[in-house]
Amino acid sequence: MMVFTKYLEDFLMKCSTIGRNSATGRLAIGVGHESYESSHLQPSQWYGEVRELCGLANRPCTFPCTNNLSPSEAAEALNDHIASICQQLPPLDTTRLPAYLPARLIAPTVSQFQVLQKLEKTRVKRGTIPLDLPMHLIKEFAMELATPLTSIINASLQQSKCPSQWKTVFVTAIGKTQSPSSFGELRPIAITPLPSLLCESFATDWAYQDLAPSVDRRHFGNMRSSSTTHCLVSFLDFVLTHLDKRKSSVTSIFIDFKKAFDLVDHITVISKAAASMGIRECLFP
Incomplete structure (x- = not known):
């Protein structure tokens, strides 16, 4: 069948x-x-x-773990669960970071044309939050919105501060299984405000420029023009190449870290990124 x-x-x-x-x-x-x-x-x-x-149609996902809760109580319980994961680590302590001030380089600035290009390339069907304008309006008035957004983004980069409105995240829970029995079986999909996403994309571009030369070419995750398909092809090539050799065998170990990205210590990441990966200091707080 x-x-x-x-x-x-x-x-x-x-x-x-x-x-x-x-x-x-x-x-x-x-x-x-x-x-x-x-x-x-x-x-x-x-x-x-x-x-x-054929019985392959997507079925509606049920959440038995929230059956006894009202919608508001379920949302609050899910929010507490997601927040508790990150709270296992201490908050970011800038006094433990290497001293960057005065920075040798000033923070880059973006032009109105660059912001306009980002707005025009934004997908109309992109997920938005209630605080965002409708995407059709953003695309239609991209030229008018580019000027104030450029000023706000440059001010945020120069002052190393993020507007409080940009820190608001709307989370949608997607079940990892058909009927999740606990909050641990839910995958949170977070959507940030569009201005925050634009500013983040510029910082990501600059960090990628500094980081790319020092990244192992066998690293496939979060790399441009790379995907899991490239990883699988590389892995199969390694396995088959060694199996073709006489008296040779291959042992593979796959490790899956629970909540790997949520449990990364930001202090460790920033220290390593600045010390050994060459990311410009002005991109750090």
């Missing part, structure tokens, strides 16, 4: 590609003694109905 389903999906994708420009379509599929007919449907609807027929 799994093999049939895979071939069916491949066939359907080809049908969708061929019939993408067609206004209507007709598809009849028989499984066992049951037949299923779909007429006058768009290709995307074909795909959805066949997935439903």
Whole structure:
């Protein structure tokens, strides 16, 4: 059944590609003694109905861990759970960081044209928070919004301070399983305000320029023009190359750290980034 389903999906994708420009379509599929007919449907609807027929359609996720809580109580409990993860580490103590002041280089500035380019490249369907303007308005009035945003971003970089409104994060919980039994089985998806995202993207670009020359080329995570596919290809090449050798074997160990990014000590990261990775000092607090 799994093999049939895979071939069916491949066939359907080809049908969708061929019939993408067609206004209507007709598809009849028989499984066992049951037949299923779909007429006058768009290709995307074909795909959805066949997935439903094969039992592959996405089912609504239920949250048994919040059944006995009201919506507000569930949101508060989830917020406390997410906050408790980060609270396991002490807050950032700038007195423990290396002395950077006076910095040898002043913080870079951004131009109105650069901000305008970022706004124009922002996806209309990007997730927003209630504090943001609708994305259609942002795209339509990007030229007018670029001027004040440029001033605010440059002031934030020069003063090494982040506006309090930019620190507001709206979190959506996505289940790692079909029916999460605890908050630990929920994956928090955080959305930050658009101005904060723009400022962060500039800082990321500058840090990447400083960091890229010292990164191992076999590092694939969070690197541009790289993905998990490259990692898998590199790993398989390593395994197969050594297995081709006589009297050779390969032992692999995969490690998955629980809440790895949430439990990173910021003091350690900043100290290492400045000391050994060459990121410019003006990008640190």
